[in-house]
Amino acid sequence: MSSPPAAPKVPHEIIIFEPGKKYELPLILNLRQLAEQRKPALLPGHRMCAGCAAPIIVKLASFAFRGPTVVVNATGCLEVATTIYPYTSWAIPWIHNAFENAAATASGIEAAVKALKRTGRLKYDYIDVVVLAGDGGTYDIGFQALSGMAERGHDVLYILYDNEAYMNTGIQRSGGTPKFAWTTTSPVGSAIPGKPEHKKPIAEIMVAHRIPYVATATPAHWVDFIKKVRKGIEVNGPAFIHALSSCNRGWRHAEELGIEVLRRAVDTCYFPLWEWTPETGYLLTDRSLIIARNPSLKQPIEKFIEVQGRFRHLLRPENRELLKALQEYVDATWEDLLKRAVNAPK
Amino acid sequence: MSVLEVVPKYPREKQVMINVNGDEAVAYALKQSYVDVVAAYPITPQTIIVEKFSEYVANGEVHTEFVAVESEHSAMSACVGAAAAGARAFTATSSQGLALMVEILYIASGMRLPIVMAVVNRALSAPINIHNDHSDAYLMRDSGWVMLFTENVQETYDTTIQAFKIAEHPEVQLPVSVHLDGFFLSHTLENIYALPDEAVYEFLGGARKLVKTKVDYFAEEVDYALDPGRPLSLGPLALYDYYFEMKIPQIKAMEYSEKVIKEVNEEWYKLTGRKYGNGLVDPYKLEDAEIVIVAMGSSAGTIRSVVKKYREKGVRAGLLRIRSFRPFPRKDVKELLENANVVAVLDKGIGPGSFGALYLDVVSTLYTSKSRPLIVNYIYGLGGRDLQPVHVAQIIDKLLEDLKRGYIPEEERLRFIGVRSS
Numbered sequence: 001m002s003s004p005p006a007a008p009k010v011p012h013e014i015i016i017f018e019p020g021k022k023y024e025l026p027l028i029l030n031l032r033q034l035a036e037q038r039k040p041a042l043l044p045g046h047r048m049c050a051g052c053a054a055p056i057i058v059k060l061a062s063f064a065f066r067g068p069t070v071v072v073n074a075t076g077c078l079e080v081a082t083t084i085y086p087y088t089s090w091a092i093p094w095i096h097n098a099f100e101n102a103a104a105t106a107s108g109i110e111a112a113v114k115a116l117k118r119t120g121r122l123k124y125d126y127i128d129v130v131v132l133a134g135d136g137g138t139y140d141i142g143f144q145a146l147s148g149m150a151e152r153g154h155d156v157l158y159i160l161y162d163n164e165a166y167m168n169t170g171i172q173r174s175g176g177t178p179k180f181a182w183t184t185t186s187p188v189g190s191a192i193p194g195k196p197e198h199k200k201p202i203a204e205i206m207v208a209h210r211i212p213y214v215a216t217a218t219p220a221h222w223v224d225f226i227k228k229v230r231k232g233i234e235v236n237g238p239a240f241i242h243a244l245s246s247c248n249r250g251w252r253h254a255e256e257l258g259i260e261v262l263r264r265a266v267d268t269c270y271f272p273l274w275e276w277t278p279e280t281g282y283l284l285t286d287r288s289l290i291i292a293r294n295p296s297l298k299q300p301i302e303k304f305i306e307v308q309g310r311f312r313h314l315l316r317p318e319n320r321e322l323l324k325a326l327q328e329y330v331d332a333t334w335e336d337l338l339k340r341a342v343n344a345p346k
Numbered sequence: 347m348s349v350l351e352v353v354p355k356y357p358r359e360k361q362v363m364i365n366v367n368g369d370e371a372v373a374y375a376l377k378q379s380y381v382d383v384v385a386a387y388p389i390t391p392q393t394i395i396v397e398k399f400s401e402y403v404a405n406g407e408v409h410t411e412f413v414a415v416e417s418e419h420s421a422m423s424a425c426v427g428a429a430a431a432g433a434r435a436f437t438a439t440s441s442q443g444l445a446l447m448v449e450i451l452y453i454a455s456g457m458r459l460p461i462v463m464a465v466v467n468r469a470l471s472a473p474i475n476i477h478n479d480h481s482d483a484y485l486m487r488d489s490g491w492v493m494l495f496t497e498n499v500q501e502t503y504d505t506t507i508q509a510f511k512i513a514e515h516p517e518v519q520l521p522v523s524v525h526l527d528g529f530f531l532s533h534t535l536e537n538i539y540a541l542p543d544e545a546v547y548e549f550l551g552g553a554r555k556l557v558k559t560k561v562d563y564f565a566e567e568v569d570y571a572l573d574p575g576r577p578l579s580l581g582p583l584a585l586y587d588y589y590f591e592m593k594i595p596q597i598k599a600m601e602y603s604e605k606v607i608k609e610v611n612e613e614w615y616k617l618t619g620r621k622y623g624n625g626l627v628d629p630y631k632l633e634d635a636e637i638v639i640v641a642m643g644s645s646a647g648t649i650r651s652v653v654k655k656y657r658e659k660g661v662r663a664g665l666l667r668i669r670s671f672r673p674f675p676r677k678d679v680k681e682l683l684e685n686a687n688v689v690a691v692l693d694k695g696i697g698p699g700s701f702g703a704l705y706l707d708v709v710s711t712l713y714t715s716k717s718r719p720l721i722v723n724y725i726y727g728l729g730g731r732d733l734q735p736v737h738v739a740q741i742i743d744k745l746l747e748d749l750k751r752g753y754i755p756e757e758e759r760l761r762f763i764g765v766r767s768s
Contacts, residue, residue, distance in 0.1 A: 014563060014577060015574075015577065016574075016575060016576070016577075017574040017575055018575060019575050067574075068574035069574065070431070070572045070574070072427070079583070080583045083579050083581075083582035083583055084582070084583050084584075084585070085582045085583060085584035085585075085588045085592075086562075086588065088579035088582060090577065090579045091577065092574065092577045093572035093573060093574055093577040093578060093579075093580075094572075094577070094578075094579045094580065095427065095430050095572055095579075095580045095581050096579075096580070096581035096582065097423055097426050097427065097450070097453055097581055098423070098449060098450060098453060100419070101419060101420060101423035101450065103420075104415060104419070104420035104421075104423035104424050104427070105423050105424065105426055105427035105430075106427060107385070107413055107415070107420070107423075107424045107427065108383060108385055108413065108423065108424030108425060108426065108427025108428035108429075108430075108431070108433075108435070109427040109428065109430065109431045109572065111382075111383045111385070111411035111413045111424065111427075111428055111433070112382055112383050112411070112427070112428040112429075112431035112432060112433035112435070113431060114411045115382035115383055115409060115410060115411040115428075115433055116382065116431075116432065116433065118409050118411075119382075119409050119553070121432075121553065123573075123575060124574065127431075127574060144416060144417060144420075145416070145417075145419075145420050145423065147416070148415060148416030148417070148420055151416070152413065152414070152415075
C-alpha cells in the first residue's frame with residue numbers, strides 16, 4: 001500500500017489573493033467562461049435549505065468581485081447555516097459580529113483598511129468590503145447602523161437578501177414582509193388577514209441617503225444582478241443592493257420554484273428592477289425596462305401570489321377586495337416608478 | 347513618589363510635564379499609541395476624549411481613522427471589525443453608552459480581539475445622572491474584559507498606554523477597559539508626566555502585531571485576522587459540541603493576564619519610575635493593619651489621607667486599592683487581607699437585593715482564608731455623591747466599634763455612607 005498523497009497546501013476551493021499582487025478580475029457575463037474562470041465565495045456543503053435563493057445570491061455576487069474582498073454577515077440564516085463550527089463554507093475572509101451591526105462592523109473594517117494603507121501596512125492595493133444581511137438585519141434591527149454607515153460614506157457594498165420575514169427564527173413578520181402575507185406573527189385570522197402593513201420601501205430610503213449607488217435585483221435576473229454588484233463595488237462610497245430572495249419554507253412554495261417565483265415578482269411589477277445614482281437618477285433595468293416599453297407584458301399580481309402559500313387566503317372569493325387592493329398598490333408604485341425612471345417611455 | 351529602586355530609562359527630566367484633565371490624558375496617550383481606528387460616540391463625561399482626539403486627527407498629528415459612529419453599539423461593533431481586520435482599535439464611553447454596548451463587549455472578548463476602551467465611569471439611569479459611580483462598570487463585570495481602575499490623572503495616562511500592551515500580549519489577546527471616575531478624574535486638571543512619543547512607540551513595539559492561529563485547511567499557521575491571503579471565518583456558530591471548549595481558552599487568557607499586568611507594571615516602572623502596587627493591587631500600610639478599607643478608583647486618595655491621619659493617632663488602619671477588578675487578584679487579596687481583623691469593602695454600585703460587586707469578590711476570596719476577618723460592605727458615592735474625609739473617618743470609627751464588638755450584626759453587613767436618612 002502506498003501512502004496517500006499529501007494533502008494540498010491549500011485546498012483548491014479556498015480563494016487566495018497573494019499579497020503584493022495587483023488584482024482587477026474582469027466581470028464575466030458569459031456562463032461558460034464564468035464556470036471555467038471564476039470560483040464562488042460560498043462553497044458546497046453549507047446547510048441552507050434546498051430551494052433557498054440566498055446561496056445563489058451569494059455565489060452570483062461573488063462572481064462579480066474584482067479582487068481581495070471581505071464579507072461581513074449579519075446574524076441570520078446565511079450566517080448560521082454556513083459557519084457551523086468547526087466547518088465553514090466561506091472561501092474568502094468572512095466575519096459575523098451580531099445581528100444589528102453588520103454595517104457598523106463593515107465601517108470598522110473599511111476604516112482599518114484605510115489606516116493600514118495610509119501607513120503602508122496593507123498587503124493589497126485595496127480590500128473590498130461587502131455586507132450580506134437579511135431583511136430583519138436591514139429593515140429593522142440593523143437599520144440604524146446601515147443609515148449611519150451610509151451617512152458617513154464608508155466604501156462598502158451592502159447587499160440585502162430580502163426573504164421578507166425572520167425566516168431563521170421561524171417565519172416572523174419583519175419590516176420587509178409585504179401586506180397580507182401570512183407569517184407566524186402575522187397569522188391569517190378571522191379578524192386580521194395577514195400582515196396589515198406594507199413593506200418599507202428600503203431601497204428608496206437608501207436613495208434618500210444620496211449614496212453613490214442603489215439598485216434592486218433578483219438572482220433570476222442574474223446578468224443584471226452581477227453587473228449591479230460590480231457597479232456597487234466600483235463606486236467610491238456606500239452602495240446598496242436590494243436583492244429579493246425567495247424562501248420556500250416561509251413563502252410556502254415548492255422547492256423548485258425558487259427562481260420562478262422571483263421571475264414572477266418582476267413580471268408582475270411587484271418587485272421592479274432598477275438602479276439609481278445621483279448622476280443618472282432612476283433607471284429601469286432588464287425585464288422591468290422591457291415591461292415599461294411593452295406594458296402588455298405586465299402580469300397580474302395573482303401570477304406572483306398563486307404559487308405561494310403565504311398568500312393563499314387572497315385567492316379565496318371572500319378576499320377578492322384584498323387582492324384588488326394589493327393589485328392597486330402594485331400598480332400605483334409601478335406607475336410612480338415609471339414617472340421617475342428617466343429611461344421609461346413617456 | 348518615594349525613593350526609586352531603579353534609575354528609569356526616562357527620568358522625570360526626560361519626560362514632558364503637561365497640564366491635562368483625565369480625558370485629555372487619555373487622548374494624549376492615544377495620540378502616542380499608534381492607534382489605527384478610533385470609533386466613538388459622544389457622551390458626558392467621556393466627550394473630551396473624543397473631542398481632543400478629533401483635533402489630533404484634524405491637524406494630521408495621527409494616522410488614525412476616526413469613525414464618528416451613530417451610537418455606542420456601532421462604536422464597539424466598528425472596533426470589532428477594525429480589530430478583526432488587523433488594526434489597533436480604541437473607543438471610549440460612559441454609563442448609558444456602555445450599557446448600549448454590552449452585547450458587543452461579550453463578542454469582542456469572545457472573539458479575542460485586543461480592543462482598548464476608556465470607560466469614564468458614570469451612574470446609570472434612572473434617574474438620569476451624569477456624575478460618577480461604578481454602576482456602569484459593574485454592568486460589564488462578566489463581559490470578559492480586563493478591567494483596570496485608575497486613581498488619578500497620571501495613572502490614567504499610564505494605564506491607557508499599558509492597556510494596549512496587555513491586550514495585545516500573545517497569551518492574552520483580550521479587550522481591556524481603563525476606568526477613570528467621571529468628573530473626579532475626567533474633568534480635573536493635574537500636572538502629569540508624559541513620555542516622549544518615541545518612548546511610547548518603542549514600549550508598545552510599534553504597530554499592533556497579529557497572533558498566529560491554526561486551522562485545518564492551511565498547513566502553516568496563519569494570521570488571526572481577515573486576510574484575503576489566508577481566509578478565515580471569524581465569529582462562527584458554535585453549539586453545545588464546541589462552545590464550551592472555545593470558552594476555556596478565553597477564561598485561561600483572563601487568568602494569565604494577571605501575570606502580564608504585573609510585568610507591564612514593572613516594565614513601566616523601569617521606563618518611567620512610576621508603578622502602581624504590583625499592577626493588580628495597590629496596598630497602603632497593610633503590613634500590620636487591623637482595619638482595612640478596600641476600594642477602587644479616585645476615592646483611594648481620600649481614603650489614604652484619612653488612613654494616614656488615623657495611623658498618626660495610633661490606629662492600625664490600611665487601604666487596599668484594587669486596580670485590576672478583572673481579573674480579580676484573588677491571591678493578592680487573600681494574602682493582604684487575611685491577617686486583618688475588620689475589612690470594609692467600599693462599592694460605588696450595588697446589585698439591589700444583594701451587595702456591591704467588589705464586596706462579593708472580596709468575601710468569596712476570603713472564605714478560604716485561615717482567619718476570616720469581619721467584612722462589611724459600604725455603598726457610597728452613588729450618582730456622584732462626594733466621599734469626604736469625614737465619611738471615611740466615620741467608617742473607620744465604626745470599624746473600631748465592630749472590632750471591639752467582635753462581630754458584624756447580620757443586618758449591618760450592608761451599610762450606606764454619605765446618604766441622608768429617610
